[in-house]
Amino acid sequence: MSCIIYEKTDEVIRISFNRPEKLNAVNDDLLKEFDSALKEAEGDDTVTAVVIKGSGTSFCAGYDIGGKGTSETGFDFRSSGDVAELMEQQWRRQKSIFNLARFPKSTIAHVQGYCLEIGCSFAMACDISFADEKAKFGDPSVRMGLTTDMPLWYHLVTHRKAKELLFTGKIIDGIEAERIGIITKAVPADQLDQEVNEMALTVSLTPFDGLTNNLEGYKTGTDARSLAAGWRSSADKRAFGILQRPGTRSGEFNFLDVRDKKGLKAALAEMNAPYKKLGY
């Protein structure tokens, strides 16, 4: 494994996203390794607490949009992928998140720096999330003309707040994220390690079968409230988002073209500039 680090002590399993130079942006390899790390953690019945974290300065900045060869080709609407392939890619992506949301042990997110797009989905899918007060949460997909992973947003956050964040692509800090319920608690950066460790140890004290029943009850309950169908409808919309060729209407910002001409950083700056002027 190179994109994921898997560590285990007597009480805790730690799974770290490990592409720190890319702010742990998710690519195909990372997703695959993450899936198998989760499988390994599920099969290990000596430990009940699993911490999900990111190496380096960020938790996860989102899907790797740096260019070809790093992300799934289906992301680029200019390539002529067929519908079946697109749907499969989107479904695979959603599956990683909902596998984490349905995970049969207690999951704790340890968030610092950027926690955007799929990174935010991962943090929301964990049972408990602790973050640095200065961490940055949000999903700017809409600014690129793409659709986000919706269901956890509207299950965790009020509809008003979820719509505001998703439809404008606004980014908020850890304190605001705690206030609206995306995370459990925001703490100063130097207390984050201790907060996460204490929670992991607390979880490890609970009787395994009792914890399992509580987790299963909760997760089945949220599935029954249509979380499961939500994943599918949001995967469909992501596939359609790509087919609908964002940016091809005249005057609209075309993220992928600008990225290929001027580079990723410049494209993100150009994308965000008009929003910033309006205070978003």
Place this chain on the structure above:
Amino acid sequence: MSFENIIYKKEGKIATISLNRPAKLNALNEPLLADFDEALNDAGEDKKVALLIIQGEGRAFCAGYDASGDEKTDPAFDWRNKPMMYDLYTRERRRQDRIENLARFPKPTIAKIQGYCLEAGCSIILACDFAIAAEDAQFGDPSVRMGMCTDLPLWYYVIGIKRAKELMLTGRTMDAAEAERIGLVTKTVPAGQIDEEVRNLAQTLMTSPSDALRNNREAFQAALEARGLSAGFRFAGDMRVFSVLQRPGSRPREFNFFDVRDKKGLKAAFEEMNAPFRKLGY
């Protein structure tokens, strides 16, 4: 890819998984399911595969999960082993995931059925888009007679609540003509015609553009999930866990499948289990 417990073939655009324990009427045990999962995954990912056929070698499609209790079956299935909650949930989720994965399979699926198609065998065909049966096929789920709970959700989606309740709560089996009439299978044909029927259907499906098929199937599946299919799987999994924990047969005078099996053997246990129902016409 070669497997011990299934035969996996790819011919042209068609992949075929044949359950291959004919001496045991293709009863499912853990090694067979591991093979099945691997082949299903491969057929889903292989871009050259456009369609999947699932069938059984020998005289039966699949008689259900292997109830012999030998070392290749899941020990958690027997409540007398006092399994841990976590293990039970994990196994049930895996079992339900397999059926869900098949229902969500990205390409059209056809089940070809002859002889017994019971319990988990029925779960497989319920999850396939099409089920073509030979006239000698027999369908049902006798789980309740062993004190266990079945994989419910697809039953009530496919055949309706009243029919599903009758089958689940009595554990009776039915023939292929009835299975066609109530919509459990797509079509019943004489045994000699089943290969041609399946081949013809496969060709028909591959005549439509694959993207159009995919869109139609996704819309169908999404609608079922919006009607609660996924949550249904989880609830059914929970009930299966509870039915193991509730120690079926431990009340006095109730039939105890596992004890009888261990004393008299699998065949005798089935006979003893079914005899009182048969007297009542079920």
